[in-house]
Amino acid sequence: MTETRSRVAGSFRDPSGHMMVLDDRLLRQVNLIYQSNYDQLMSSGLYKNLTEDGLLVTHQEVEIGDVTDPQAYKLLKPELIPFISYPYEWSFSQLKDAALATLDIQKRALACGMSLKDASAYNIQFVGCKPILIDTLSFETYQEGKPWVAYRQFCQHFLAPLALMSLKDVRLGLMLRDFIDGVPLDLTAVLLPWRTRFNPGLMMHIHLHSATQRRYTDENGQQGEPERQTGVSKQGLLGIIDSLEATVRGLHWKPDRTAWADYYQGDSYTNTGTEHKQALVGKFLRQTKLQKVLDLGANTGLYSRIAAKQGCFTLSADFDPGAVELNYRQAVEKKETNLLPLVLDLTNPSPSIGWNNTERESFTGRCHVGCVLALALVHHLAIANNVPLVDIAAFLAGLTEWLIVEFIPKSDPKVQTLLSTREDIFPTYTPEGFEAAFKEYFTIVQIEPVRDSDRRLYLMQKREIETP
Amino acid sequence: MQFHFSAVLAYLDPGSGSFIVQILIASLLGSALMIKAFWRQITSIFRRKN
Numbered sequence: 001m002t003e004t005r006s007r008v009a010g011s012f013r014d015p016s017g018h019m020m021v022l023d024d025r026l027l028r029q030v031n032l033i034y035q036s037n038y039d040q041l042m043s044s045g046l047y048k049n050l051t052e053d054g055l056l057v058t059h060q061e062v063e064i065g066d067v068t069d070p071q072a073y074k075l076l077k078p079e080l081i082p083f084i085s086y087p088y089e090w091s092f093s094q095l096k097d098a099a100l101a102t103l104d105i106q107k108r109a110l111a112c113g114m115s116l117k118d119a120s121a122y123n124i125q126f127v128g129c130k131p132i133l134i135d136t137l138s139f140e141t142y143q144e145g146k147p148w149v150a151y152r153q154f155c156q157h158f159l160a161p162l163a164l165m166s167l168k169d170v171r172l173g174l175m176l177r178d179f180i181d182g183v184p185l186d187l188t189a190v191l192l193p194w195r196t197r198f199n200p201g202l203m204m205h206i207h208l209h210s211a212t213q214r215r216y217t218d219e220n221g222q223q224g225e226p227e228r229q230t231g232v233s234k235q236g237l238l239g240i241i242d243s244l245e246a247t248v249r250g251l252h253w254k255p256d257r258t259a260w261a262d263y264y265q266g267d268s269y270t271n272t273g274t275e276h277k278q279a280l281v282g283k284f285l286r287q288t289k290l291q292k293v294l295d296l297g298a299n300t301g302l303y304s305r306i307a308a309k310q311g312c313f314t315l316s317a318d319f320d321p322g323a324v325e326l327n328y329r330q331a332v333e334k335k336e337t338n339l340l341p342l343v344l345d346l347t348n349p350s351p352s353i354g355w356n357n358t359e360r361e362s363f364t365g366r367c368h369v370g371c372v373l374a375l376a377l378v379h380h381l382a383i384a385n386n387v388p389l390v391d392i393a394a395f396l397a398g399l400t401e402w403l404i405v406e407f408i409p410k411s412d413p414k415v416q417t418l419l420s421t422r423e424d425i426f427p428t429y430t431p432e433g434f435e436a437a438f439k440e441y442f443t444i445v446q447i448e449p450v451r452d453s454d455r456r457l458y459l460m461q462k463r464e465i466e467t468p
Numbered sequence: 469m470q471f472h473f474s475a476v477l478a479y480l481d482p483g484s485g486s487f488i489v490q491i492l493i494a495s496l497l498g499s500a501l502m503i504k505a506f507w508r509q510i511t512s513i514f515r516r517k518n
Contacts, residue, residue, distance in 0.1 A: 236494025
């Protein structure tokens with residue numbers, strides 16, 4: 001049998017090793033150059049300490065015979081993460097929890113004579129609602145006197161976006177999509193309100209940090225040589241970590257209540273209608289018997305939780321950062337293990353970014369689920385964003401095998417609101433037009449009217465489309 | 469002048485400015501942490517007594 005092997009596109013920066021797909025298995029190669037650090041991670045008790053508390057992904061060492069690379073030292077089979085999400089898809093508290101987990105890991109590493117050599121937000125993923133470090137090769141032996149090599153990266157990936165989201169506008173979290181190595185500190189310093197200079201943590205880690213970067217960068221944009229050589233004691237380093245932690249903990253954001261409050265109560269359903277819709281969604285989901293569900297337009301996750309309670313790992317996506325924030329807080333509070341809230345604007349989903357446009361994959365490239373829930377969604381895409389119904393069907397067919405979709409007719413107050421300020425240019429937006437468009441990609445398995453409304457819920461299965 | 473630390477695995481550019489700022493703030497924050505820990509010990513004695 002021939003071996004099929006490919007390096008994961010985003011795994012190229014660190015010479016310590018890389019991720020690869022080998023005969024359909026996702027593996028991590030550890031290189032000989034990293035040998036002493038890897039051995040220290042495993043023997044110092046740090047690996048055990050972190051994995052027992054769910055802060056580091058577990059792995060098994062596998063037979064290296066499969067790999068012919070002379071640089072290879074070990075081959076690891078890491079625990080798989082249900083869905084790889086990116087920091088620009090996280091709500092404020094998700095990014096904050098990821099930042100605090102990174103600092104917690106760094107403190108534990110220092111206690112074991114090691115230090116994080118990077119602090120990338122992309123190295124943190126969510127298992128359940130718990131942030132976990134997925135890069136086993138992020139540790140290096142701590143050298144007394146050495147400043148924290150990942151300090152700049154921590155400030156750019158975590159502190160800067162959190163400060164901007166908290167103190168300026170939560171939507172600035174999306175800057176992480178444009179700045180793949182975190183928000184530059186000089187830009188952060190300009191955007192933050194002037195009063196943040198009186199916040200000791202932000203003064204030091206953003207404003208002074210940015211000014212010092214400028215001072216030691218020459219006209220060609222190269223970092224200049226420092227004028228004097230001195231080090232940072234371990235106590236000093238612990239002080240910096242403690243200060244970063246206090247600064248991050250001091251940042252807060254509360255969703256604007258007007259945007260989401262009582263949404264479910266105000267979604268033009270009667271209680272009977274809501275209960276009936278929930279029952280129908282539950283029934284349809286049981287029929288599909290699937291493992292992975294994507295709820296699009298999930299709001300605060302009412303219907304996502306029906307799927308999650310049936311044992312499906314559920315991605316609960318919404319464009320409103322406030323709704324996602326509340327969804328995440330609820331999931332944390334209830335210690336939900338198979339629900340992941342995400343910020344996602346369906347009219348402009350996360351693109352492929354980074355080197356060669358392949359370093360961080362697009363949302364649609366990462367997301368292949370058994371079932372999509374598209375409840376109270378189609379009218380937003382079709383009427384508010386003018387997307388033809390057939391294009392919506394094609395998009396959904398690219399994500400899923402099964403579809404639970406709601407059609408809300410023009411007579412419904414929600415659609416009336418959308419049409420009240422604009423001309424009705426949607427003659428095919430009718431139940432018949434909707435069914436005809438979706439039949440191009442799906443087979444309609446079942447149609448159920450929702451009680452006390454004109455709405456309909458459909459269970460659909462993707463059609464095998466013959467290619468000429 | 470150079471920093472003399474092992475750079476074998478330093479694939480990340482830490483930035484000289486980011487090193488310097490740590491040197492500038494380390495003593496202050498290190499002392500602050502020590503005082504904080506000391507203060508916690510003091511208050512924990514009283515808490516235990518209560």
